[in-house]
Amino acid sequence: MVAHGGAIPPRPFLQELHRRATSFSPRHSPPHTMADASDTSALAAAASAPEEKREKKRSFTVEEKLAVVEAAKTASLRAVARRFNVDRNCVRAWRDKEAQLAELHPNARRLPGAGRRPSTGGAGSALASKRRASALAASGDGAVESNAAAKRPATQKKKPKSVAATALPTAPSLLPPSPPADFLLIGFQGKEGAFSDVAARNAFQELQEAHALSPNEFETVGYSQVSHVVDAVERGEVEFGVLPVENSISGTFHGILDRLVASHLKIVGEVACVQELCLCALPIATIGEIECLLSHPAVLDHCESYVSAMERKNGAIIDRQATWDSAGACQIVKQEGARNVAAIASEQAAAAHGLVVLERGVGDELNSETRYMILGRLDAAPLPLGAAPGTLSTSTRPPATTKSSIVVAVPNEPQALFKVVAAFALRNVMIVKIESRPAATAGSLFAAQTTHCRDYIFYIDYITSQDALAEARLRANLEEFALWVKDLGTYSSSGGGKANVEPPRWKSVCNAIAC
Known part of the structure; x- marks a missing residue:
């Protein structure tokens, strides 16, 4: 049969055309529907990803950053980052800029130093507990939060915990109650009860008894680093700073001495303390259970024989x-x-942090003495240490001793050091200590010279001459041979208020055994 001048195509051919046309129709699902479903879910996840990133990249307040920095002092960066939901690089950057963050804090002038602990008794303790209670009330009760989580649908995602809610309970440790305006603030490095804190309290209690302070009340403020103490004194946040400079066993703390030379401060006093090292632990602990010891590296070295x-x-x-x-x-x-x-620290540190003393006198040398220098601004007057009644009998040094400290840079030539020492010997002035340091540590003082590997500067402590004319001629003579001379201060030296431990005499021991 013929239609429109051509033959009619067979029926199987028409059926094949119809099948192909309907297979590509949008009303029918294509054969690869599972792949498209996975692509759709991936697109949905990608669409929601920017919103989650915007939620994580929130801005942090100064209080929250300081809370993260304080937590990083006692925990690893990874643990702090997980706890506060923040990147480790941010934690590291905030820790390096702790001093700048403290300056940006609205209470920075009233509350210098992020390392100070709140008061553990009296009104300060009540105020701190009240702040913690209000913080917990603001963050919500834990039981209510758990019930809300149980009622939440399974498909609903739990939002990440904000840093503010985590930082609130730790805020009192960063922001302690400020002392009254008539208090004299004394800075030190460490936490409450540190050896520097004990030395500062001994020295200024001696001045307080002699009514030599203005005002006559003082309060110590802890800082996390030595440089923060020096900066706080230079900025006027604290009146004085107390830092260790030398130990009778480990020697000079060179980093602190170098920081003093580079600063615009001077020494206004010195206190020497014989401090007892104690083994401190929880009340439930015993000595036989101790598996780990924590302390400053110098303290651990002093207790090596005991450990x-x-x-x-x-x-x-x-x-x-x-x-x-x-x-x-x-x-x-x-x-x-x-x-x-356990920790090796002072008895005061154990009491301040709720620990007990398991054993006293764990140091290798019972008469280990540490010298602390009291730093003040250039216009500060020397402190009259050794003038308090009742404290002179326990002093380890003569209370009337007046010392001077200088730094001398000499040229690298023969007899240079001999000329410097001869200036003291010819005037019968006793040198207490002389120590060399690389000249690069005082690079800011070498304005016109370039320091080399074998260039040195010399720290000299000597007993100040009672003759003012002889003292002036000594300084003038040093100026003749030295490249430059920097005066670190003239000050009084006082003992630490604790007598040396008398070693046992064999004769008395034998007499005791014979009895």
């Missing part, structure tokens, strides 16, 4: 971990809550 004896007695190796200061080690032990961890 080795503990290892032989316990039959196990004790891990030694260094911290920024001994009082901070006590704080870590308290926060960990483990009975096998």
Whole structure:
């Protein structure tokens, strides 16, 4: 049969055309529907991703940043980053800029130093507990939060916990109640109860008894680093700073001495303390359970013989971990809550952080003495240490001793040091200490010279001459041979208020045995 001048196509051919046309129709689903479904879910996840990123990249207040920095002092960067939901690089950057963050804080002038702990008694303790209670009330009760989580649908995602809610309970440790305006603020490095804190309180209590302070009340303020103490004194946040400069066993703390030379401060006083090292732990701990010891590296070195004896007695190796200061080690032990961890610190540090003293006198040398220098601004007057009644009998040094400290840079030539020492010898002036340091540590003072590997400067401590004319001629003679001379201050030296431990005499021991 013929239609329109052509043959009619067979029926199977028409059926095939119809099948192909309907297979590409949009009303029918294509054969690869599962792949398209996965692509659709991926697109949906990608569409929601920017919103989640915007939620994580929130801005942090100064209080929140300081809270993160404070937590990073006692925990690892990874733990702090997970706890506060923040990147580790941000934690590291905020930790390096802690001083700038403290300046930006609205209460920075009233509350200098982020390392100070709140008061543990009296009105300060009540105020701190009241702040913690209000913070917990603002963040919500834990039971209510758990019930809300149980009622939440399974498909609803839980929002990440904000840094503000986590930082609120730790805010009182960063923002302690400010002392009254008539208090004299004294800065030190470490936490409450650190050896520097004890030395500062001993020195200024002596001045307080002699009514030599104006005002006559003082309060110590802790800082996390030595440079922060120096900067606080230079800015006027605190009146004085107390820093260790030398120990009778480990020697000079060169980093602190170098920081003093580079600063615009001077020494206004010196206090020497014989400090007792104590083994501090939780009340439930015993000496036989100790597996880890925390303290300052210098303190751990002073107790090496005692720790080795503990290892032989316990039959196990004790891990030694260094911290920024001994009082901070006590704080870590308290926060960990483990009975096998202990700290070596002062008795005051143990009491301040809720620990007990398991054993006293754990140092290798019972008469280990540390010299602390009291730093003030250039216009500050020397402190009259050694003038308080009732404290002179326990002083380890003569209270009327007046010392001077200078830094001398000499040319690299023969007899240069001999000429400097001869200037003291010809005037019968006693040199207490002389120590060399690389000239690069005082690079800012070499304005016209370029320091080399073998260039040195010399720190000299000497007893100040009672003759003012002889003292002036001594300085003039030093100026003749030296490249430059920097005066670090003339000050009084006082003992630390604790007598030396008298070693046992064999004769008295034999007499006691014979009885």
